[in-house]
Amino acid sequence: MNNLPKYMKWCFWGILFLFVACSKNSGDIVPKNASLSFIESTVPLEELSTDGGTISIEVESSYTTWNIKAGDAKEGQKFITQITPANAGSAYEENTQTSVSIIYGSNLTSTQNRQQVIISSVTDNLSDTIVIIQAAKPVVKQNVTIDPSITYQTVSGFGGANAIWGTDYLSSSEMDLAFGTGDNDLGLSILRVRLSSDKNDWAGLVNSIKGANAHHVKVLATPWSPPAVWKSNNSVDGGGSLLETHYADFVNYINEFIQYMSSQGATVDVVSIQNEPDWKAPYEGCEYTTSEMFNFVKNYAGGIKGAKVLAAESLNFNQAYTDDILNDPVAADNLDIIGGHLYGAGLEPYPLAVQKGKEIWMTEHLLNLDSGNNPDNWTGNTGVKTIWDESMKMVREIQTAMMDNWNAYIWWYIRRYYSFLGDGERGTTRGQILKRGYAMSQFAKFVRPGYVRIQARLENTSSGLIITAYKGDNKIVVAIVNPTNVDVPGVNLINSTVVSSAVAYTTSEFVNRKMENLTPDNTNVTVDITANSVTTIVIE
Known part of the structure; x- marks a missing residue:
């Protein structure tokens, strides 16, 4: 440095001075007294409207940029839907004010909503929090x-079906859970069983019926098909009809079933003529036209002894299957109960049946998220909300049936992953009460057979x-x-x-x-x- 010419020394010191000066000015942009807060006078002290709306709040800041967001609900539910602007402020300015718009939704609950609003500095360890309060919806009683003096139908019960095919029937403990009336039981009061077209199957069903009898549960036996030799297609499967020349034979067959069960100490309370006579099923089934059903009931069903008679168990409770029967005094006298299913339609009043003094039973329906056709719709990971939303459809259906003056509601299988007790499939535990079982028990356990609906x-x-x-x-x-x-x-x-x-x-x-x-x-x-x-x- 000492060897440099004088003019170069002055240049060096000049450059160094400029560098230091610039460095000092650059350092001045770092906020010295950064601050951030809501302006308290703009924060609403009154409860916000239950109807929803928009409010404005002021934020004051110095030498900082910031973000704002809606925080957790301290009480009730979150109700703030939008805040604008989402960020603002300045790293160079002091005492800047920003108007923030907060949009909030309506409160449909009877609980007050309290939700946080939080501002946070982007560059500094600064934040502020307020709580916005929204009024609860006024409680209107x-x-x-x-009125017990205004009465409607007498309830026969609520129930479900045993295993229809195969022999994996409800166990003794499962029957206790399904039909018991204790604190942990479901209280079902009707058991539906299959009246098999093969007499060799009858013995295996005895204990199920006796178990139901022991719980004072009504037993409904439904045939899916008469024996093949009496049918037009010579098969129990694929539809076909019962030949009229064998109508009397089938009445005797039904009577033989009732008598056999009785001889084994098992009581069958109700027998059906046919399951879904209006459905040509690829599996076991039998078809009847409305006129064929009328003929069978009027001219043959009177020969059925030892149990009440039910018809017609149409796929979608087609009243045409029983209108003519009810309007004919002889036919109507041979029929005790009108039954039907609810696949696709059929949930409506049946004033003719009520007028003729006949009970109305819903004898089969199921909801399973269509998992029979699409197995992925119901797996071990299917959420409780999804299951409950569909269960509410069942609950509404039961309630509507009762309001339509029906006497009984019978679900499909009692034990199935989509039913009342688990079967060990799709995440269920065999014999464990499922969500849908608890829903059904809200009726079955408390509205007992013989109770009368009132206004x-x-x-x-x-x-x-x-x-x-x-x-x-x-x-x-x-x-x-x-x-x-x-x-x-x-x-x-x-x-x-x-x-x-x-x-x-x-x-x-x-x-x-x-x-x-x-x-x-x-x-x-x-x-x-x-x-x-x-x-x-x-x-x-």
Whole structure:
């Protein structure tokens, strides 16, 4: 340096001075007093509207950029749907204010919503949090007047089918669980069995029927086909019809089945003429036209002895199969129960059957996410919500059937992965009560055979609740189905007499027949109904 010319020394020191000066100015852009906060005077202190809307809040910041987001719900549900802008601020400016727009949705629940809003600095360890409060939906009491003096049908029961093909029938412990009325049982009261076209199968069914008898459960025996030699196609499979020349033979065959079971100490309460006479099945089946069914019932069914007679178990409860029978005094006298299935259609009142004093039984339906055709629809990983959503279809169907004055509802298999008890397939444990079993028990366990449906009048139908009520054994039983996604608090059951006790049982996606002791108020009982649920209240 000392050897350099003087002018070069001055150049060197000049450059060094400029470099230091620039470095110092560059350092000045780092915020010295960064700050970030909501302006408290702009934060709403009042509860926001239940209807949803938009609010504006001011954010003040110095020498920092920031992000803003909606945080967790501290109470109730999240309700903030959008915040704009999502980020703002400046690393170079002091005391900048930014107006933030917050859009929020409606609150359809009776619970207050409290949700955080959080601002965070991008460059500094700064943040601020506020809580926005939204009002709860006002509770409007849903008054339901129960009138035991107005009566409808007598309930025969709720049930399901034994194994129809093969011999893997319900075990003794499974029957106890299905038909028992204890705290952990389902309370089913009807068992459907197959009246086989092969007499060699009869002996294997004896213990199942005797087991049902021991639980005071009605037994319905349904033939899928008469013996092949009496049919037009000489086969039990692939449709074909029963030749008229063998109508009497088939009546004798049915009687022989009833008598055989009786000789073994097994009682058959009801026999059907034919399963799904309007369906040409590739498996075991038999076809009848409406006129053929009329002929059989009028001229031959009167010979069936020892059990009640049911017809016609149409695929979709086609009333044409029994209209002519009911309108003919002789034919109608030979028929005790109108039965049908609900595949595709058929869930509707049958005033002619009620007028003629006949019971109406739904004798078969199943829902399984169409997994019979598409196995991947139901696997061991199928979620509870998916299963429950379909189970609610069954629950609504049962409730509608009762409101249509039907006397019984019989599901397909009692033990199947999509039914009431697990069979060990698709993630189920054999013999374990499934979600759908708990749903069915909301009716079967509490609405017992012989109970009578009574009037339950809901004053405010806007809630979407579906309600039926029953009386029996000195109790009032109210079944409330909530098919909506909204809780309905404050459902007030108004009874005709003073209530001494009331217990509610609820099954939903989240709980299985959860019990709650209610507090009666003279003749009133108030219960909160959760979304997408079925609740049964037993009043004494």
